[in-house]
Amino acid sequence: MVRTRFVGAALAALAVAGAVVLPSATASGQAEVASSRKGPLVIGHRGASGYRPEHTLASYELAARMGADYVEPDLVATRDGKLVARHENEIGGTTDVAAHPEFAARRTTKVIDGASVTGWFTEDFTLAELKTLRAKERIPEVRQRNTVYNGRFEVPTLEEVVDLSRRLSRELGRDIGIYPETKHPTYFQEIGLPLEPRLVDVLDRAGLNRPNAKVFVQSFEVANLKQLRSKLRVPLVQLVNASGAPYDFVKAGDKRTYADLVTPQGLREIRTYANGVGAAKDLVIPRDAAGALREPTALVRDAHTRGLVVHAWTFRNENTFLPADFRGSADPTAYGDPLGEYARFFATGLDGVFADNPDTAVEARKG
Ligand code: G3P
Ligand code: CA
Numbered sequence: 001m002v003r004t005r006f007v008g009a010a011l012a013a014l015a016v017a018g019a020v021v022l023p024s025a026t027a028s029g030q031a032e033v034a035s036s037r038k039g040p041l042v043i044g045h046r047g048a049s050g051y052r053p054e055h056t057l058a059s060y061e062l063a064a065r066m067g068a069d070y071v072e073p074d075l076v077a078t079r080d081g082k083l084v085a086r087h088e089n090e091i092g093g094t095t096d097v098a099a100h101p102e103f104a105a106r107r108t109t110k111v112i113d114g115a116s117v118t119g120w121f122t123e124d125f126t127l128a129e130l131k132t133l134r135a136k137e138r139i140p141e142v143r144q145r146n147t148v149y150n151g152r153f154e155v156p157t158l159e160e161v162v163d164l165s166r167r168l169s170r171e172l173g174r175d176i177g178i179y180p181e182t183k184h185p186t187y188f189q190e191i192g193l194p195l196e197p198r199l200v201d202v203l204d205r206a207g208l209n210r211p212n213a214k215v216f217v218q219s220f221e222v223a224n225l226k227q228l229r230s231k232l233r234v235p236l237v238q239l240v241n242a243s244g245a246p247y248d249f250v251k252a253g254d255k256r257t258y259a260d261l262v263t264p265q266g267l268r269e270i271r272t273y274a275n276g277v278g279a280a281k282d283l284v285i286p287r288d289a290a291g292a293l294r295e296p297t298a299l300v301r302d303a304h305t306r307g308l309v310v311h312a313w314t315f316r317n318e319n320t321f322l323p324a325d326f327r328g329s330a331d332p333t334a335y336g337d338p339l340g341e342y343a344r345f346f347a348t349g350l351d352g353v354f355a356d357n358p359d360t361a362v363e364a365r366k367g
Contacts, residue, residue: 040346040350040351040353040365041069041311041353042067042070042353042355042362042365043070043072043179043352044062044358045355046087047063050143050355050356051145052146053150054094055074055135056135056153057153061168064164064176067358069214070177070214071177071178073156073179073181074088075181075183077122077188077193078123078126078127079122079124080127081193082127082157082198083195083198084158086122086183089183089184089187089188090119091119091155094135094136095120095133095136096150097120097133098120103120107119112184113186113187113250114247123188127157134153134154135153136150136151137149141333142320142332158202162178162208165177165178178208178215179218180215180217182195185221185248186221186223186224187247203232208234210233215234215235216236216275220247221247222238222246222248223252224248225238225274229274235274235276236275237274237276238274239277239279240261240279242283244258246261262302264306267306271306271308274308276308278313279299279310279313280312281313281314283297283312284296284299284310284348285297287323291323292323293325300350304349309351309352311353312350315341315360316338316355316357317356317357317360318332319333319334319336320333322341323341338364342361342364343367
């Protein structure tokens with residue numbers, strides 16, 4: 001365990017010093033990895049979504065105050081082309097839009113990344129209209145306590161998240177990074193609202209499109225990250241799921257899957273356009289048939305060998321999300337032993353964790 005941690009820290013230090021050559025010829029984000037010197041990065045997943053409705057300024061602020069190094073806005077577009085923070089473009093599950101009769105006629109069914117989805121969609125609302133909605137807890141059956149905050153917070157724009165991170169950086173005396181993710185990039189390109197130029201524009205205007213900015217940009221698709229490589233000077237992270245394939249691959253008839261991306265050959269290709277892998281936890285330590293953790297895979301080692309950092313998702317405190325060997329009771333909503341789970345994952349030498357409960361991740365890092 002000590003050795004693997006040392007290897008991760010050493011890689012981080014090398015990257016900070018510029019000794020690890022980051023891709024590509026046109027861009028070489030090296031900003032992070034800096035915080036890795038104190039241990040794995042803590043990324044507030046959708047803010048501090050274990051305590052507040054996700055993707056709200058209140059959720060991001062709490063994450064920062066709890067010690068998160070970064071806050072993570074997932075990004076989709078409005079009808080008038082603004083980037084807003086939502087996990088998906090369908091907003092029925094995380095806002096009170098269903099209670100707004102003036103928007104009842106906007107409920108519709110669309111095909112998003114090959115799946116039929118019914119609800120209300122950000123691209124059918126102007127930003128001004130979206131601002132009349134209020135966020136609500138996505139999983140009230142698990143996080144009943146968060147429902148007391150339903151109806152209080154707006155859907156934030158990316159600019160508002162940047163402004164918040166700036167204000168909190170000044171107040172807290174440490175840089176609060178942002179870790180935006182492009183959601184459904186092929187879909188938004190197809191409807192004429194591409195996310196990528198808008199993201200570049202916001203980062204440019206904020207002065208954050210530079211190698212030392214505390215920013216990572218992530219995507220589950222490949223082609224848009226490759227396009228962004230020539231536009232962005234911040235580190236890029238290829239998200240990799242435990243099953244399935246990038247939707248742009250599916251759309252293009254490319255038979256490769258996420259599993260192919262985490263082979264040594266796949267990692268070599270990722271290295272040509274990205275600086276890290278954002279991996280589903282099971283790709284780092286799989287679970288057995290009973291849901292207990294098995295032995296780590298070679299992913300962290302293989303990625304480090306190729307100069308890629310590894311950030312894993314998603315860490316949550318409730319039993320329902322924990323591996324079977326870290327559940328504390330049969331109550332799915334009660335907390336189990338997340339510190340034990342973190343210890344197993346930190347021992348792999350990974351470089352960062354996306355956490356719904358950033359305070360727990362920070363506490364685990366101290367250990
Ligand atoms: O972006 C890392 C992690 O957040 C990916 O999962 O679905 O929560 O965006 P998701
Ligand atoms: Ca995300």
